[in-house]
Amino acid sequence: MEGKRAANGKPAPRNALRAQDRVSALTALERVGQRAKQRKGEQFTNLLSHIKEPLLKEAYKRLRKDAAPGVDGVTWHEYGENLDARLCDLRDRIHRGNYHPQPVRRVHIPKGDGRMRPLGIPALEDKIVQQATRMILEPIYEQEFLGFSYGFRPGRSQHRALDALAVAINRKVSWVLDADIRAFYDTIEHGWMQKFFEHKIADKRMVRLLMKWLHAGVMEDGELHAVQEGAPQGGGISPLMSNVYLHYAFDLWVQQWRKRHACGEVYVVRYADDVALGFQFEQDARAMRSAMAERLAKFGLELHPDKTRVLRFGRYARKDSERDGRLRPETFDFLGFTHIAGRSRGGTFQLQRRTSRKKRAAKLLVLRAEMRRRKHEPLPVQYRWLCSVIRGHCNYYGVPTNSRALMSFRYQVQHSWHRQLQRRSQRARWTVEQTKRFELRYPLPVPRVVHPWPEQRFDGP
Numbered sequence: 001m002e003g004k005r006a007a008n009g010k011p012a013p014r015n016a017l018r019a020q021d022r023v024s025a026l027t028a029l030e031r032v033g034q035r036a037k038q039r040k041g042e043q044f045t046n047l048l049s050h051i052k053e054p055l056l057k058e059a060y061k062r063l064r065k066d067a068a069p070g071v072d073g074v075t076w077h078e079y080g081e082n083l084d085a086r087l088c089d090l091r092d093r094i095h096r097g098n099y100h101p102q103p104v105r106r107v108h109i110p111k112g113d114g115r116m117r118p119l120g121i122p123a124l125e126d127k128i129v130q131q132a133t134r135m136i137l138e139p140i141y142e143q144e145f146l147g148f149s150y151g152f153r154p155g156r157s158q159h160r161a162l163d164a165l166a167v168a169i170n171r172k173v174s175w176v177l178d179a180d181i182r183a184f185y186d187t188i189e190h191g192w193m194q195k196f197f198e199h200k201i202a203d204k205r206m207v208r209l210l211m212k213w214l215h216a217g218v219m220e221d222g223e224l225h226a227v228q229e230g231a232p233q234g235g236g237i238s239p240l241m242s243n244v245y246l247h248y249a250f251d252l253w254v255q256q257w258r259k260r261h262a263c264g265e266v267y268v269v270r271y272a273d274d275v276a277l278g279f280q281f282e283q284d285a286r287a288m289r290s291a292m293a294e295r296l297a298k299f300g301l302e303l304h305p306d307k308t309r310v311l312r313f314g315r316y317a318r319k320d321s322e323r324d325g326r327l328r329p330e331t332f333d334f335l336g337f338t339h340i341a342g343r344s345r346g347g348t349f350q351l352q353r354r355t356s357r358k359k360r361a362a363k364l365l366v367l368r369a370e371m372r373r374r375k376h377e378p379l380p381v382q383y384r385w386l387c388s389v390i391r392g393h394c395n396y397y398g399v400p401t402n403s404r405a406l407m408s409f410r411y412q413v414q415h416s417w418h419r420q421l422q423r424r425s426q427r428a429r430w431t432v433e434q435t436k437r438f439e440l441r442y443p444l445p446v447p448r449v450v451h452p453w454p455e456q457r458f459d460g461p
Helices: 014-038 053-062 076-080 083-096 124-141 158-169 190-200 204-214 238-260 282-297 317-323 357-374 379-397 403-422 432-441
Strands: 104-110 116-121 175-180 218-220 223-225 266-271 274-279 309-312 332-334 337-343 349-355
Touching: 014 053, 014 124, 053 076, 053 083, 053 124, 076 083, 076 124, 083 124, 104 357, 124 204, 124 238, 158 266, 158 274, 158 337, 158 349, 175 282, 175 332, 190 204, 190 238, 238 266, 238 282, 274 282, 274 332, 282 309, 309 317, 317 337, 349 357, 349 403, 357 379, 357 403, 379 403, 403 432
Parallel strands: 104 218
Antiparallel strands: 104 116, 175 274, 175 309, 218 223, 266 274, 332 337, 337 349
């Protein structure tokens, strides 16, 4: 068979062929997205046919090169050896139905409240297929998801969710429902997950592939555990699965509820399984609290009884708390920030956001342990590492009204670093002059506001 040729009739270079394949694969996905936009409500068939070698190669390139390996121990660089042959074999197994994902390797990482969060690490081959599948399905579901859904979607970051909540609170919000879904990823029911996928995807082979990842099992401490419910966190397809599940179980329902039952304004912001709702009237907030618990129970989900609460918030919260004999209004946490009904310098209401104490304490605990491990490294190496840590912290938490918490974090990092350096020998502690000279030589970055107040817009419908 004659290969592809350039415009001059000569055989195209191999790199050009690869670029053409990549463009054709991404163009096909764009057409899928355009069709989903033009024909809303239509089911999609024959989606598995899009999983070809160019798409698998593009998915491989988009993976993190330094990510931890799965149960097979294969790294990104090792899989890249003889990549074309591997991807060709992988494509054939997928289309024959002989592809079977390996169990995910479960590890535990610390949460903001001191507990441990289970994290699933798929094998590298499974990561490739999950990434390719996500690239196919994402343009379809992006046309279905509602505007107040922000979790792991293109162009809808955590700060976009925080901005939407800030705009809503500055409007007619007087009550907030701080909702917490207990162990969401561990309680996803596989039967409902399959029904939700089949609602939009008529390709049975694609649905079967998606369900294979839910049934793959978990490997922990050398033992294989079968999984009857839940979806492992950490896989490339997990965020899309969680959004699809909550889209049908919660988003569509809450959209109808606030139109039919609410007496006043209702604002919704959801980032993955973190949900914050703002209300104009207390009766709507308490009615939603009860109705939401009933709705989620139908799909195997449960609101955490201790972490889900209705609280007075907004421009009149401080005045009402003084009338009720409380020193200050209640606060709530959302996406790592404590939201406070505060006052501006002029005495008017101002939404204030501070770094959550739990998040900051957990971060400092991890940093101090890492400082002890690194304390004998050269000073320039430690300094560069700590500068990157503080910059990364400020890139997320650098919002207005949070400067004091940022400076406190910087001070505690600096203080802990100095203490570890002084423990490298048996000498006496540094004097004040020695400390000042060291700070001049190795000054840590000064925190600054990275994310200004949002414009007065709300992305939700």
